[in-house]
Amino acid sequence: SQTIHQWPATLVQPVGSPLSLECTVEGTSNPNLYWYRQAAGRGLQLLFYSVGIGQISSEVPQNLSASRPQDRQFILSSKKLLLSDSGFYLCAWSGRGGGYTEAFFGQGTRLTVV
Amino acid sequence: AQSVTQPDIHITVSEGASLELRCNYSYGATPYLFWYVQSPGQGLQLLLKYFSGDTLVQGIKGFEAEFKRSQSSFNLRKPSVHWSDAAEYFCAVGGHNTNAGKSTFGDGTTLTVKP
Numbered sequence: 001s002q003t004i005h006q007w008p009a010t011l012v013q014p015v016g017s018p019l020s021l022e023c024t025v026e027g028t029s030n031p032n033l034y035w036y037r038q039a040a041g042r043g044l045q046l047l048f049y050s051v052g053i054g055q056i057s058s059e060v061p062q063n064l065s066a067s068r069p070q071d072r073q074f075i076l077s078s079k080k081l082l083l084s085d086s087g088f089y090l091c092a093w094s095g096r097g098g099g100y101t102e103a104f105f106g107q108g109t110r111l112t113v114v
Numbered sequence: 115a116q117s118v119t120q121p122d123i124h125i126t127v128s129e130g131a132s133l134e135l136r137c138n139y140s141y142g143a144t145p146y147l148f149w150y151v152q153s154p155g156q157g158l159q160l161l162l163k164y165f166s167g168d169t170l171v172q173g174i175k176g177f178e179a180e181f182k183r184s185q186s187s188f189n190l191r192k193p194s195v196h197w198s199d200a201a202e203y204f205c206a207v208g209g210h211n212t213n214a215g216k217s218t219f220g221d222g223t224t225l226t227v228k229p
Contacts, residue, residue, distance in 0.1 A: 006157075041221075041222075042221050042222075043118075043125075043204060043219040043220050043222055044158075044204070044219040046216060049216060072187055083156040090157055090158065091141050092158075100162070102160050102163055103160075103217065104160075105150075105157035105158040105159075106157050107156055108155070108156065108158045110155065
């Protein structure tokens with residue numbers, strides 16, 4: 001069966017420090033991958049999605065970047081964190097091929113920038 | 115552009131009572147609709163989905179939802195709520211030829227269950 005792993009679960013970082021959040025998927029190949037951010041009391045905002053290695057699309061302008069160095073690995077990064085980067089970050093994957101499938105989410109990373 | 119509105123930010127129900135969470139969507143064609151549940155500090159779990167066919171869909175944990183095209187709604191229901199149902203619920207809409215994860219999510223409804 002497919003699983004998605006996201007780490008760390010919790011992170012407290014000072015303003016101006018770098019960030020690296022990692023997400024890996026197991027049990028499937030060539031997935032679509034996504035990074036979402038969830039601000040307190042709000043829904044999910046899609047930040048990035050990827051349809052293949054090295055292929056990244058950004059949905060909103062921001063202080064963050066994403067990379068996909070391997071088929072099932074998706075990384076969210078920042079060179080210098082801002083206070084406004086605080087939030088709950090969720091990685092997700094969906095299948096490819098015919099039809100339309102739902103997204104499967106990781107357990108999330110709670111990022112607090114202080 | 116597609117959008118989702120969940121009119122109720124917070125709902126409180128007594129254990130054993132029935133539940134209905136509202137969801138209204140905006141989309142130019144036949145939508146794909148989802149309900150997810152999120153426990154505190156956790157990721158999202160899919161409860162149910164509607165792609166086509168029967169407009170009343172059954173999901174996990176005893177939930178169901180009904181697609182009403184005329185009302186642009188996809189309300190979530192459960193006949194008898196359990197304390198473990200307390201969580202945040204998100205409705206989402208996606209479209210044809212769109213990657214699933216690019217669905218648009220509502221802002222969520224927080225469900226509190228009173229003993």
